[in-house]
Amino acid sequence: MKLRKVTAASAAVLALALSATACGSDDKDDAGSGSSGGGTIKVGIKYDQPGLGLKEPDGSFSGFDVDVATYVAKELGYDADKIEFVETKSADRENAIARGDVKFIAATYSINDERKEKVNFAGPYLLAHQDLLVKTDSDIAKGTDLNGKKLCSVTGSTSAQNVKKDIAPDAQLKELGGYSECIAALQSGAVDAVTTDDSILAGFAAQDKYKGQFKLTGLKLSNENYGIGVKKDDTATTDKINAALTKMVSDGSWQKAVDANFGPAGYKNEPAPKIGDIVS
Known part of the structure; x- marks a missing residue:
């Protein structure tokens, strides 16, 4: 009789544990709650790139990367107020992903072989060109013409x-903390x-305080x-983001985001790239 009582109690404890485990692993957590938990998702962006990733004075965010990240997060199960x-x-993008500070990064993050050794990339979702x-x-x-110039x-x-x-070995480089x-x-x-990507430069040139002061050279250097950075070997999240990007293009949301964020600057964007199609 005593053995049966212990067994029954153990069974009850086991049932409670299994129930708690089931409640703590819903689809949203699997989709990308990352280190934040609580039904929210942390996404890395830039704060100082008009037209791409900009923190506005009122604390809101705007830009093409922000729109892409918001769309992707929604497809992963997170509404805008959960981002x-x-x-x-x-300089800190790979470390932020490795530390788990963010679930993914959409921050004018160009895909290259060196970075692919450290992170997974979904996309690309935009083809830009380096310009001056x-x-x-x-x-x-x-x-x-940059030889001898700053x-x-x-x-x-x-x-x-x-x-x-590759172009101007006598150029004088000056590196600063932000664009x-x-x-x-x-x-x-x-x-x-x-120098940086034409999309970034066009965003700055279109700002009211700079209108008429600058020009793009159009060199396409x-x-x-642009890809979305994900933790290395997190294939599940990478695949989900790729599916979201494909849907964003097919339903017209991608082009709407391009027009809304780059149109005012007269930026001539390339067509939406296909997933995995890297232009060298």
């Missing part, structure tokens, strides 16, 4: 290094040009395939 946007600067932003009266018209880019970005290595700092340096004359 916590986390600032992820270029200069003052409207600048005589810089081609890459070699060129600004952001710490951790490969853009300026690529220019110095807004580079644009301010260009406005003041502290640098002669800013490189192809930048």
Whole structure:
């Protein structure tokens, strides 16, 4: 009799444990609650890139990357009010993913072989091109014109290094913490040009406070395939994000986001890339 009582109690404890486990593993958690839990998701974006990822004065967020991240998160099971946007600067993107600070990153994150060794990439979801932003009266018209000139880019970005290595070895590099700092340096004359992706530069050039002051050279110095960074070997989340990106293109939401965020700057975007189609 005593043995039967113990067995019954153990069975009850086991049932409770199984029940609790089942309640704690719903589809949303599997989809990407990451380290935040509680039915929310942390997503890495940029805070200082108009037209792509910008934190507005009222605390809201705007830009193409924000729209893409919001769409993807919804497909993973999270409404907009369940998204916590986390600032992820270029130099810290791989670490933020590895630490579990964010579930995924949509932050003008160009796919390349070195980065693929550290993170998974979904996408690409936009094909941009490296370009130069200069003052409207600048005589810089081609890459070699940068020799002897001051060129600004952001710490951790490969853009300026690529220019110095392949195009203008005598360019004087100046690396700052954010693109807004580079644009301010260009406005003041502290640098002669800013280099990064044309999508980013177009967003800055379209701001009211800079209208008419800058121009894009249109050089298309490189192809930048924007992907969404995910923790290394997290194939399940990567596949879900790829499915979400495919749906975003097919239902027209991708083009609407492009028009809303880049249209005012007159930016000529490339067609939506196919998943896994990397343009070298």
